[in-house]
Amino acid sequence: MTDTSAVQTETGFDTVLRFILPDRDCRGRLVRLGPVLDEILSAHDYPPPVKHCLAEALVLTALMGSMLKDEQDQMTIQARSEEGLIRLLVCDYRDGALRGYAEVAPDVPAQVGANPRLETLFGKGHLAVTFDLASTGQRYQGIVPLEGENLSEAIETYFAQSEQLPTRVRTAMAFGQDGGIAGGMLVQHLADGEEGRERLHVRFDHPEWEHVSILADTISHGELVDQALSMEALVWRLFHEEHELRTDGLVPLRKGCRCSAEHYASILSRFGKEERAEMANDAGDIVVDCAFCSREFAIPGMLDEVS
Structure with a gap:
């Protein structure tokens, strides 16, 4: 097996690690947010369930946005509802710059826990994922219902319905007196390799994909937010038995509000x-x-x- 991560400087917070499993035709992203997360969340005094949901959305935005190729490309996640605790949630990514905001209902019941279901947070709402490509001026958007336990499940539905890409997403958030940590992993099966090309024959039950998705499901909440466990060590722990595991570069993240x-x-x-x-x-x-x-x-x- 080839382990190229061993020759790199191990990542800390606020970085996306890109990796590839060539023999499985799979690509992946790992991210762990720290100071950038705290900086974005500190703009408003969010109740715990809203803070938790926005942190998850920021992780998802970093994972998906880091797949963009052009520096001026932008990826936006927008969740909207007319009846939930969160009326609007928006996050976007451009060239490593990450930002996010949530518009909260006037009163959040005290009995709502820190990590409620999407139905409790949004009621009946929808999630829109938009890619704006600078080089072509094209915009691609997919819209799915806000259904499931969390935003990660809604994103998996988006990829299945709008992109026809088998995708597994795992996220974790932890908040303490010293701030928050949010981590996540995304893996995808591309039928013709990293660039995708023809996707007409993508199989969600492909044996290669089933193998990778089962391994991805073994990642724990604690591993994703364990600051003592580098992302290189984590991806090695998951896929060390593969014939080849390649890391494909690091993407540093920063708070990126463009206001002036x-x-x-x-x-x-x-x-x-x-x-x-x-x-x-x-x-x-x-x-x-x-x-x-x-x-x-x-x-x-x-x-x-x-x-």
């Missing part, structure tokens, strides 16, 4: 003069609230052209 006064001024300049006048306050400024980082930006001078 210049950014919002550019967006507002696209509106007509009358529309900008309606948005402005008595001082003539347009105040923009960034939900991702909980900051307000007062954009001055937007009414200069309004007579």
